[in-house]
Amino acid sequence: MQRTSMGADTPSVLAGAKRARRTRSINRSWTNYLYILPLFVFILGFVYFAIGYTIYVSFLDWNGFSRRREFIGLENFAEMLDDRIILRALKNTALFGILAIVMQMLLGFLLAVLLKTRIRFKTVYKTIFFLPVVLAPAVISYIFRHIYQAEGGPLNTLLESIGLGALQQAWLADPSFALYALTLINIWQWTGFSFLLYFAALTLIDEHLYEAARIDGANFMQVLRYITFPLLKSTHLTLVILGFIGALKTFDIVYLTTGGGPGRSTEFMSTYIFKEAILEYNAGYAAALALFVVMLCVTSTAIQLYLYRNQ
Amino acid sequence: MNAIFGKRNTLFAQLALSLFAIVFAAPLVLTARVSLQGEGLGNYSAVITQPLLPQFFLNSAIVTAGTILLTYAITVLAAYAFSKLDFAGKGLLFNAVLAGLTMPGVAVILPMFIVVRRLNLFDNYLAVILPLTAFGLPFALLQMRNFLDGVPNELLDAGRIDGCNSFTCLTKIVLPLIKPITVVVILLTFLGAWNEYFLGLVFMQDESRQLITQLPQYFIQERVQDTGKVFAALVQISQPVRVAYLSLQRYFEDGLISGSLK
């Protein structure tokens, strides 16, 4: 309530700031906080409220809507300690995340470099590579379920027709392939994003560096390896961090293709949380799991940034 | 890069890219094919003639426009402060916002419901706009601030000598400079808002307030699902996003180039 009234006051306070301007340095003034006030109204009112509420629920034995909510302290967290599904989900997430991030970065980088040459139809390529990024997960999941069909699916048909019939698989139905099949969907969807970031970053690299390297006798691969790649450090980091957070939050494509199965072989933290919260009426436990994900995201992002900066 | 790429290499690049393009395009081609399954183009006309379509389209447009406006206004103000102004706890506050990126969507539903109920916003477009804005802000802020970090401080110093205060510096000097990143923020926000499904379903209890993402539901009846039509609907729904991307593609890249990479 006080938040909204503060929001309403903003214009008049801003007007006051104008008058104070002459006496104080623009760089350090309490009025600077007014610029971030609207942001924090939203962040506190929604994001932090959500986190806070999740913490509260994580202490409860509650189905998510009943009037009966029993305060059980840390029991939900204790239960997490011997929940083997969490381990499975983390393993799946890690494998999925690492594979997807690495592949998306490599492919994206490769495509970006290739597109920096004097080739034709650049826009066509760029459009094709980036379009998957804007597609709804529902569309993508549906299509890939179709592609991966075990009997008569396009992928298996293709393998058959190029003489690789022996490689045909029940891609999503076989626990030893399902996770990789999902990873491939992610790579297909998000490579365009990596590609575009790299493409943009490459534009910023001074051509003279290449000239200089060439004069020093470096070949193409050496230029890539010793000049281009290191110069894109901040792009790499952006992609790793976003990819990491993305992997931990991956939900739609898993839920809509394998639903976490067969068994738990493609269970992710997010699908597990969903099942606990919605299908099993365990809001308390689901909240504890969600907090775990948040903490994992925050700490590991901090660690990544730390490592990056100490490099 | 041209400098170190010979003619033969260019040919190779063209071939390699074409190969990749075919692989990347194949699922898109399949999408089109599935959407024609059953009644062919009839699927599309069934979707287009759905009587609720104009209403849903309008609702989604309002929600999307509202989210973009709010996100943009808030992001510009905050990014400007985080990049160009000085105040205590700046880094800390910035990171506190970024932490919002990590909240898994599933965990957000119940708290959002409480907020919306508290504000008594059911069946109000704001019920979808406000949470969408809140959860889209961290990423937009990150982009915008990175962009502004690249705007030389000297420009602002010069402005200050000419007598503008922090706010007029923003409107007169910064705003005209940030067009490229604006496109990025708008496009990404557009994507998130237009594709939003669940918030609309939960907070818009009146059928006439449903969002366009509900449309495929009208071709799923109990146990009979008309796959072709559902698909045609999905394709239709993502049309505006596609058009937006295609028409803004150039600026989008410019924005990325000068923005999110630092």
Added chain:
Amino acid sequence: MATNRNKWVAQILVILLLLSLTLSACGGGGGEVAVDATTTTAGGDQTGETATAPAGEAGAGTQATEPPAESEGEVAPGVTGTADLATGSGKAGTVTFWTWNTGGPEDQMAAAFTKAHPDVKLVIKSPEYTDYLNQLKLAMGSGRGPDVIGLQAGGMVKEYDEFLEDLAPYAAKEWGNDWKGKFYSVGIDQLLDGDRAAALPWFNSAAGYVWYNKNIFDQHGLKPPKTFEDLFTVSKQLKAKGVTPFVHGAKDAWVNLDMYINLANEIAPGKIYQAEAGKIPWTDPDLVKAMAQWKRLFDEGVIGKGALATAQYPDAQDKFFSGKAGMILMGMWHDRDMTKAGLADRKKQYKLKEDIIWMPVPFPDVNGDGKPGRLFGGPDVALGMNAESENKDAAWTFISWALSDEGQKFEGSVLNFPALKGYGLDTSDAITPEQKTNLQNQVKDLENAVGKRELLYPELDTALGDALQNVATGEQTPQQAMEAVQSESENIDRED
């Protein structure tokens, strides 16, 4: 360098800030909830203790666990007598009805109701099932639920019990004291708790039929399987002809569970329900044996390789009703596919050229007693009344219409099996005489049902779902899988 360190320090501070902020918000969260409990307990006795509950976890922890008196069963407001029923604001009004299944085409059903009760406005919301669960949960928890709620017997009714008006007094007033006898017992029995009726069945359905494509079977001179071994033989014969013998959407836990209940009830009728109640372990040899038979279906190729990534709806269904597979495990809910109207829809949907005759047969005999498997089922959609509804009269108007002569005939006409005795499926639109006879006889199958379909504990559904998939993929042996189910079963808090 110094700035680097500063940034790192900032990162750590973020985490601390995150923690401190969230902890302080936590107190707020608690207060919020305590207020909820009082403001939305409409009609319940708002005792001083809940109203004055202090903000914070302590308050929420101690007071909020105290259930409002009305949800304790014995003192349910309905029992106080029929006087209650007359309250409310007149007959006219609006009734909101949420469900995942509208009992036939929504517009037709709504039109029929509106014609009978023009003074009551019916507002229906029917999202897809998971969306529905999600939405209902949020709405009920905050007192914004609908007046009439579509419910699934079993776990769902149990979870929502505290919000549901006891319908027994309403039913007694409407139909007299022996009202229960009017319902097919297979439906009503699963909704009664002593004298309390948390919901009433609208229409019933049962699983446990194997549907087959008669065209395919006739074409190859085959007969639908009578025994479990037949199923394997027939499948091999179909496969040899290049026909997919049996489609099964094993990605979905529920259809695997249907298959397992079939197998278990054939091998040892009723044992699965004893295990559900915790009276026998899930590692009982018969229950393990059922799991082993399930495994055979995969090993011997009855169920195809891709099944575990196939959803029953729409994937498996599409394949079967587009005429591309010989058999599928379904239930009574596909009866409409035996009618001309149903066939016309399928022909349009899948661009079929020929008329396909689909028929259900009982699940094949597994234990060798010469008798086929029995159906299991109960209420398909049960109707509950929101105890906090402000339009209880209008709500009852809708429920009683759904269970009226007209309402039940409507369900029969769309091939949903009516909940009231004396009503059956409308067989006039059946394509062949065989189908007509089949539809007429389904009432016997239903009355002969071996048990229910919905288990009471969602944890069990999940554990069995995992076990079935793990056995199918070979990750676990039947014995290991049932041990896992048993250990999950031991953790369940069986209140009664």
